[in-house]
Amino acid sequence: MELINHLALGFGVAFTPVNLLYAFVGCLLGTLIGVLPGIGPLATIAMLLPATYALPPTSALIMLAGIYYGAQYGGSTTAILVNLPGEASSVVTVIDGYQMARRGRAGPALAAAGIGSFFAGCVGTLVLAAFAVPLTEVAFLFGPAEYCALMLLGLVGAVVLASGDLLKAFGMILLGLLLGLVGTDVNSGVARYSFDVAELTDGIGFIVIAMGLFGYGEIISNLSHPTSSRQVFTANVHGLLPSRQDFRRMWPAIVRGTGLGSVLGILPGGGAVMSAFAAYTIEKKTRLQTGEVHFGEGNIRGVAAPEAANNAASQTSFIPLLTLGIPPNAVMALMVGAMTIHNIQPGPQVMTSNPELFWGLVVSMWIGNAMLVVLNLPLIGIWIKLLSVPYRWLYPAIVLFCAIGVYSTNNNTWDIWMVGLFGVIGYVFIKLGMEPAPLLLGFILGPMMEENLRRALLLSRGDWSVFVTRPLSLGLLLAALALLALVLLPAIRRTRDVAFVED
Amino acid sequence: MIAVKNARDFYAGLLFTLVGSAFGWGALDYQVGSSARMGPGYFPLLLGVLLALLGAVLMLRAALAQAGAAQAIGPWAWKPLVAIIAANLLFGVALGGLPGLKLPALGLMAGIYGLTLVACLAGERFRFKEALLLATALAALSYLAFVLLLKLQFPVWPVFLVAH
Numbered sequence: 001m002e003l004i005n006h007l008a009l010g011f012g013v014a015f016t017p018v019n020l021l022y023a024f025v026g027c028l029l030g031t032l033i034g035v036l037p038g039i040g041p042l043a044t045i046a047m048l049l050p051a052t053y054a055l056p057p058t059s060a061l062i063m064l065a066g067i068y069y070g071a072q073y074g075g076s077t078t079a080i081l082v083n084l085p086g087e088a089s090s091v092v093t094v095i096d097g098y099q100m101a102r103r104g105r106a107g108p109a110l111a112a113a114g115i116g117s118f119f120a121g122c123v124g125t126l127v128l129a130a131f132a133v134p135l136t137e138v139a140f141l142f143g144p145a146e147y148c149a150l151m152l153l154g155l156v157g158a159v160v161l162a163s164g165d166l167l168k169a170f171g172m173i174l175l176g177l178l179l180g181l182v183g184t185d186v187n188s189g190v191a192r193y194s195f196d197v198a199e200l201t202d203g204i205g206f207i208v209i210a211m212g213l214f215g216y217g218e219i220i221s222n223l224s225h226p227t228s229s230r231q232v233f234t235a236n237v238h239g240l241l242p243s244r245q246d247f248r249r250m251w252p253a254i255v256r257g258t259g260l261g262s263v264l265g266i267l268p269g270g271g272a273v274m275s276a277f278a279a280y281t282i283e284k285k286t287r288l289q290t291g292e293v294h295f296g297e298g299n300i301r302g303v304a305a306p307e308a309a310n311n312a313a314s315q316t317s318f319i320p321l322l323t324l325g326i327p328p329n330a331v332m333a334l335m336v337g338a339m340t341i342h343n344i345q346p347g348p349q350v351m352t353s354n355p356e357l358f359w360g361l362v363v364s365m366w367i368g369n370a371m372l373v374v375l376n377l378p379l380i381g382i383w384i385k386l387l388s389v390p391y392r393w394l395y396p397a398i399v400l401f402c403a404i405g406v407y408s409t410n411n412n413t414w415d416i417w418m419v420g421l422f423g424v425i426g427y428v429f430i431k432l433g434m435e436p437a438p439l440l441l442g443f444i445l446g447p448m449m450e451e452n453l454r455r456a457l458l459l460s461r462g463d464w465s466v467f468v469t470r471p472l473s474l475g476l477l478l479a480a481l482a483l484l485a486l487v488l489l490p491a492i493r494r495t496r497d498v499a500f501v502e503d
Numbered sequence: 504m505i506a507v508k509n510a511r512d513f514y515a516g517l518l519f520t521l522v523g524s525a526f527g528w529g530a531l532d533y534q535v536g537s538s539a540r541m542g543p544g545y546f547p548l549l550l551g552v553l554l555a556l557l558g559a560v561l562m563l564r565a566a567l568a569q570a571g572a573a574q575a576i577g578p579w580a581w582k583p584l585v586a587i588i589a590a591n592l593l594f595g596v597a598l599g600g601l602p603g604l605k606l607p608a609l610g611l612m613a614g615i616y617g618l619t620l621v622a623c624l625a626g627e628r629f630r631f632k633e634a635l636l637l638a639t640a641l642a643a644l645s646y647l648a649f650v651l652l653l654k655l656q657f658p659v660w661p662v663f664l665v666a667h
Contacts, residue, residue, distance in 0.1 A: 051653050167561050168512070171519040174554040178526045178547060185543040190533055192543055193526070220587050223625050224580030393637055396622040399587060400615060400641055403594045408655045413599030420591045427584055431576050432515040450546040462539025 003129060006359050013360030014367055019059055023364045026063035027371045030070020034077070035383045037084045039398055041071040042440075043218070045334045046210035047405040049341065057342035058357045062364040064338055068331055069121065069314045069365065072272055073372045076113035076307050077383050080106060089272035089310040092280040096295060096302030108242035109303050112250050114377045116308035120258040121369030124315025127262050128322075129362050132351065135323040139348035142324075144455035145466050149476035151449045154326050156480040157267055158438050160487040169438050172429075176439035179204060180446020187454065199414040206337045207409050208418045209443060213436040215402040216419065217426020219395050240377060242300065249292065250304040253283055257305035261312030266319050271329040272310035279309035315365055322358060323348055326445075330437040333444035511574045512565035519558030527551025586625035594618040598658060611650070611657045615642045 013019060033044045045064050052060035075087025080097035093113065100109035142150070159169040182193045183203025194200035242250065260282065261275040283305045284295050293299050318335075320328045325347030327333040339346045344354060351358045376383070406415045429436050460466035468474045526547050536542030597614030600607045619638035623629055649655045658665075 050655070051649075054653070165512070167557060167564070168515055171515070171554060171557050171561065174550050174557065175519070175522060178522070178550050178554065181547050181550075185533075188534070188543045190543040192533060192547065193529055216587055216591065220580060220583045220625075223583035223587075392623070392626045395625070396590075396619045396634075396637060397641055399590055399622045400594075400618055400645070403591055403614075403618060404611075404645065404649060404655075407595070407598055408649070408657070411656055413595040416591060416595030416598070420588045420595075423588055423591065424584065427580075428518075431511070431579065432518070433511045433574065434515050450541075453546065454541045457538045457541065460539075462537055464538065 002133070006133075006355070007129060007363060009355060010359030010361075010363030013058060013356045014062070014363040019062055019360065019364060020367070022055070022059040022063040023066050023368045024371055026066020027070040027368050027375060029063075030067040030072075031074035031372065031375050031383065032386070033067070034071035034074020034087050035386055036389075036394065037078055037082075039218075039394075040087060040214065041068045041331055042210055042334065042437075043215040043398075043402070044071075045331065045338070046207045046214070047401050049207055049334070049338055050405050050408040052338065053341065057339070057344055057354075058360050060342060061335070061338060061357065061361050062368075064335060065318070065361060065365060066368045069311060069368065070372055070375075072307075072311045072314050073114065073117050073376050074383065075310075076117070076303070077110065077376065077380065078387065080109045080113065080303070081384065082387055087272075089276050089314075090307075091273070092276050092306045093303055095280070096297070096299050099296065099298035100300065100303065103298050105298065107240040108246050108300060109298075110380060111240045111242050111377060112246065112300050112304040113307040114373055116250065116254040116257065116304040117311040117376075118369055118373045119254050120261060120308035120312035121315055121372070122366060123258045124262055124265070124312040125362060125366045125369070127312075127316050128319055128365070129359075131266075131319055132323055132358070132362070135319065136348040136351050139324050141472065143470070144452040144459065145470050145473045146476065147326075147452040148449060148456055149467060149473040149480075150324065150326055151445050151452070153476045153480040153483070154320075154328060155438070155442065155445065156483050158329065158441050160483045165433065166487065168434050172434055172436065172439040173442040176442025176444075177446040177449065179209070179439070180443040181450065186447070186451070199412070204418065204443075205406075205409060205415055206334070206440070206443060208406060208415050209422055210334060210440060211402045211406055212419045212422020213426035213429065213439070215398060216423025217430055217436070219398060220423065220427045221430045222391070223395065240380070246300050249289065250300050253301035253305040254308045256282060257308030258312045261309030262316045264309070265313030265316030265328075267328065271317055271331070272314045275309040275313035276306035279305040311369075318361075318365075321346055322350060322361075325350075327441065330440040333441050336444050509565040509568040509574050510576050512568070513562050514576065516558040516561030516563075516565060519561060520555045521558075523551045523554030523556075523558055525551075527555060583625040586621055590618045590621035590625075593621055600662070607662045608658050610660045610662070611645065612642055612659060613661060615645055 014023070029044065029048070030041065033039050033041065044067055048064070048067070052063065055063070071087050072089055075085060075090035076093050076097065079085050079090040079093040080101050083094055083098040085091045085094055097109045097113070100106065155173050159166060159173065180203075182200060184191045184201050191201040257279040260279050264275040264278060265271065280302060283301045288294065295302050317328050317332055320326050321332045321335055325345070327336050336346050344350060344357070402419065403416060406419045407413065409415055426436060456466055457464070466473070467477060528551070530544040530548035530551055533544035534542030535544040535548055594614045594617065596606065597609045597617055598611065600609070616638045619641055620634050623634035623637070646659070650657060650659055
């Protein structure tokens with residue numbers, strides 16, 4: 001079996017002490033930021049990118065991936081105990097999780113989230129391992145026209161599946177694509193929109209944009225709301241184990257959530273947040289068993305299903321990134337940046353040119369999930385203590401780590417001025433209800449899209465019909481159209497209205 | 504100020520249109536070329552025009568919106584905005600100095616104290632002692648993590664104190 005050989009290679013890479021350590025550090029940091037409301041995986045990954053320069057690429061990616069899926073675990077703790085989503089993907093966990101905690105069932109709620117996440121993580125990793133090879137083969141059939149169509153599908157998906165107002169989200173994508181074009185054009189060597197500033201000829205750093213919009217912008221917005229009194233259920237956590245009846249009820253929910261999350265994670269624009277919403281909606285539609293509490297009043301399925309879904313999705317969203325080189329959401333867009341820093345061009349060639357990186361990363365995800373169960377269940381007490389740290393101590397530290405991270409990317413104060421500018425822009429975006437995640441996705445895809453569009457049209461001698469005459473490209477464009485049509489259906493519109501996003 | 508029902512959407516649209524037009528206008532300075540031979544101005548011009556149009560549609564929609572859809576922008580949080588951005592800029596000045604004003608680089612440690620104290624001004628109540636303690640803790644932690652462990656290259660102390 002080829003798959004087994006691949007996994008064996010991966011185990012060899014992931015089980016070295018160094019990589020185990022980085023997987024652990026990533027999971028620890030992920031849990032930390034997941035537990036803390038007000039800081040998400042996007043800002044954290046951007047903050048820590050500079051710190052990974054010195055690491056070998058495999059270790060760096062293992063750690064950054066750990067932050068992303070680790071955050072999905074940690075987010076549920078805050079949701080259950082504080083009635084606040086620690087992470088955007090735990091927004092729905094709040095509903096039933098907090099009610100369970102109020103009824104003295106915080107332990108089983110935390111266990112349901114942990115077990116659900118672990119099961120989903122294992123399945124998600126297997127899906128990633130199984131689909132990677134066949135999808136890579138498909139990727140080799142892709143020409144520039146197909147890549148262009150695929151990116152378009154990805155961008156449409158990002159708008160349709162996971163954000164607020166459609167028009168605004170499209171605007172943010174266009175804005176991101178345009179910002180991505182600042183700097184030297186690879187084809188002509190012309191420095192575009194650089195205003196004779198030497199630093200701008202290299203383009204705007206995506207770390208600067210990510211931190212300005214997601215770090216500073218968020219903090220300013222958070223500080224403008226008066227601190228609400230939170231009630232933390234710390235004393236109530238005793239007896240983690242769910243009862244046998246709990247187990248019977250949550251298993252099918254976990255399986256459904258995992259399946260849904262795995263599928264939605266692969267789709268462009270889909271991600272942890274969307275999957276959690278969809279899983280909760282489905283659970284709510286199933287019939288209640290006799291003696292089961294209603295949803296919204298502390299039903300364990302309302303915790304297990306969305307937590308399984310968001311974790312499965314966070315694993316499978318690596319599939320388009322690793323096989324096609326196209327990031328399906330903003331966190332994956334940052335991973336593209338991380339790979340480029342280490343001179344790895346994301347795409348189908350990764351698997352053949354860096355098999356140890358690819359399979360090492362896949363296996364590390366499985367190990368990481370096992371670590372996370374230990375981190376989040378037996379050690380729950382530590383994270384609960386962390387929740388009592390007031391925000392007024394937290395935000396100066398976040399500002400500081402952002403500033404240090406930005407400076408150390410180039411050892412240049414220019415980036416610090418720029419992140420200040422993007423902080424202001426980020427706050428304006430929040431005030432005007434403009435979602436910044438699609439902008440970041442557009443920003444990463446901008447240069448790729450221009451390059452592929454240019455090549456596709458060069459090959460077709462300027463004939464735009466090339467996009468509809470090649471069957472694969474036509475199929476992708478039709479899929480994009482179908483997504484657009486789908487979103488106009490009232491039922492999906494309603495889900496979208498609540499599912500605002502971070503990733 | 505124009506009185507529109509949906510101020511958030513209106514100004515978002517205005518922003519899109521202005522930025523789109525600026526990019527489109529700027530693209531005309533570069534060679535646009537044809538679709539078969541795209542110049543550096545082709546793609547930005549295309550995107551700029553699209554963004555400007557989209558902004559116009561958004562503004563129009565906001566202007567025609569029903570009263571029920573009213574979405575005010577709300578008051579601006581000037582204090583956190585100014586304090587956070589100022590803290591960030593102060594950190595940059597501490598690390599890089601201001602050559603124009605002959606201000607030497609004061610280094611990471613001074614920068615951390617400056618950033619933390621100013622950032623703390625953004626909160627509801629400023630407690631000086633607490634801010635100072637927090638700054639000291641962050642300085643120690645950063646020195647340990649970034650300078651000793653990760654060995655990132657920073658000017659740690661003021662330039663005039665470090666012997667050359």
